[in-house]
Structure formats: structure tokens, C-alpha cells
Amino acid sequence: GIQVEQSPPDLILQEGANSTLRCNFSDSVNNLQWFHQNPWGQLINLFYIPSGTKQNGRLSATTVATERYSLLYISSSQTTDSGVYFCAVGDFNKFYFGSGTKLNVKP
Amino acid sequence: EAQVTQNPRYLITVTGKKLTVTCSQNMNHEYMSWYRQDPGLGLRQIYYSMNVEVTDKGDVPEGYKVSRKEKRNFPLILESPSPNQTSLYFCASSPGGSSTNEKLFFGSGTQLSVL
Numbered sequence: 001g002i003q004v005e006q007s008p009p010d011l012i013l014q015e016g017a018n019s020t021l022r023c024n025f026s027d028s029v030n031n032l033q034w035f036h037q038n039p040w041g042q043l044i045n046l047f048y049i050p051s052g053t054k055q056n057g058r059l060s061a062t063t064v065a066t067e068r069y070s071l072l073y074i075s076s077s078q079t080t081d082s083g084v085y086f087c088a089v090g091d092f093n094k095f096y097f098g099s100g101t102k103l104n105v106k107p
Numbered sequence: 108e109a110q111v112t113q114n115p116r117y118l119i120t121v122t123g124k125k126l127t128v129t130c131s132q133n134m135n136h137e138y139m140s141w142y143r144q145d146p147g148l149g150l151r152q153i154y155y156s157m158n159v160e161v162t163d164k165g166d167v168p169e170g171y172k173v174s175r176k177e178k179r180n181f182p183l184i185l186e187s188p189s190p191n192q193t194s195l196y197f198c199a200s201s202p203g204g205s206s207t208n209e210k211l212f213f214g215s216g217t218q219l220s221v222l
Contacts, residue, residue, distance in 0.1 A: 001166055033210060043213040086149060094165055097149040
């Protein structure tokens with residue numbers, strides 16, 4: 001299967017700071033998504049982004065498919081951004097997840 | 108409201124006692140799949156289904172069964188649960204599979220403990 005590596009594994013930020021989360025994957029994919037798992041365990045889809053750049057409010061994501069990586073940018077972080085961020089890649093209807101980046105935003 | 112519904116939310120059982128976790132979606136999605144989440148390992152796909160009566164193995168199918176008799180339902184069956192199947196389980200659906208530009212929508216999860 002496809003290997004997905006996320007970095008950093010843990011991140012602590014002060015409210016208002018910016019951050020970049022990275023997702024590397026081992027093979028070409030036709031689907032890439034970013035998810036946020038909140039402290040209650042809910043998985044929320046942030047972006048579908050197999051290539052290019054998208055923005056949604058304070059969040060943006062960029063995927064460079066030819067170099068097999070994706071970046072998630074969080075600007076002006078808030079305490080509600082805390083949780084775990086997962087990258088998932090898909091190929092032939094199978095999905096592979098990274099082990100996540102655990103973000104803690106302190107007030 | 109468009110949603111993926113899993114039941115139960117929490118389940119404690121004993122080794123060997125057959126159980127079923129239900130999953131239902133009201134979005135007329137073709138694709139449904141099951142995942143388990145374990146600490147430090149992210150989510151791993153157990154089974155997926157492209158449509159009614161079409162299912163296939165994910166990365167970790169051993170010890171699990173699924174069926175897709177109706178488009179909206181995709182139950183996960185553990186015929187003889189073992190303690191190593193203690194985990195947090197998620198069901199997800201999507202209009203199409205990974206080859207389409209569609210997002211995955213997740214249920215709220217089922218925390219299973221096998222004693």
C-alpha cells in the first residue's frame with residue numbers, strides 16, 4: 001500500500017500563531033484529503049486537494065502531486081483548532097491515512 | 108440533514124461473542140467504507156464497498172465481515188471478536204470512490220472494547 005508520513009507529530013502553538021503541517025506520500029495518488037479530528041473524536045473534512053491550492057478562511061492547503069507532498073497552513077490559530085490533523089490519500093478506491101499531527105493551541 | 112450514522116457509540120463485549128456495528132447514510136452515496144483508529148497508527152481501512160453487493164478488502168480485513176444489501180447500509184460484523192480488535196471504528200461514505208473528486212464523510216465513531 002501507499003505510505004503516508006505526516007510531520008510534525010506534535011505541535012504546540014500560542015493562540016494567534018501560524019503553522020504548516022506536512023504530508024508526504026510514497027506513490028502517485030488520485031485523491032488527497034485533509035481532516036481535522038476534534039477533541040470529541042469527530043472527523044471533519046477540511047479539503048479535497050489532489051493537486052493545486054485551495055483556501056477556506058484561515059486554512060489553506062497546497063498539494064504538489066509530482067513531488068508527492070501536501071501542506072496544510074493554519075493562520076492566526078485559535079483554541080478551537082486544537083485536535084489531530086490527518087492527511088489521507090486514495091488510490092483504486094483504497095484510502096491510506098497518515099498517523100496525524102496533534103495540535104494544541106494555548107490561549 | 109445529510110449524515111452518516113453509526114450505532115452504537117460505545118460497545119463493551121467479551122471475546123467470541125458475535126457483534127454488529129451498523130452504518131447508514133442518507134446521501135445516496137455509492138461508496139462506503141470502514142476504518143479502525145488505533146493510537147499512533149492513524150486510520151486503517153478495513154473494507155470498502157463501491158455499490159450494492161460489491162465489497163472489497165482494505166488494508167486490515169482479517170477478523171471482519173461486511174455486507175452491502177442496500178445502498179444506504181453497510182454493517183461491520185465481528186463474528187468472533189478478540190481483544191486485539193479493541194479500537195475506535197469509523198464508517199465513511201462518498202458519492203464515488205477515490206478516483207472521483209469527492210470527499211469522504213465520516214460517522215461519529217464506535218468505541219469497541221473486547222474483554
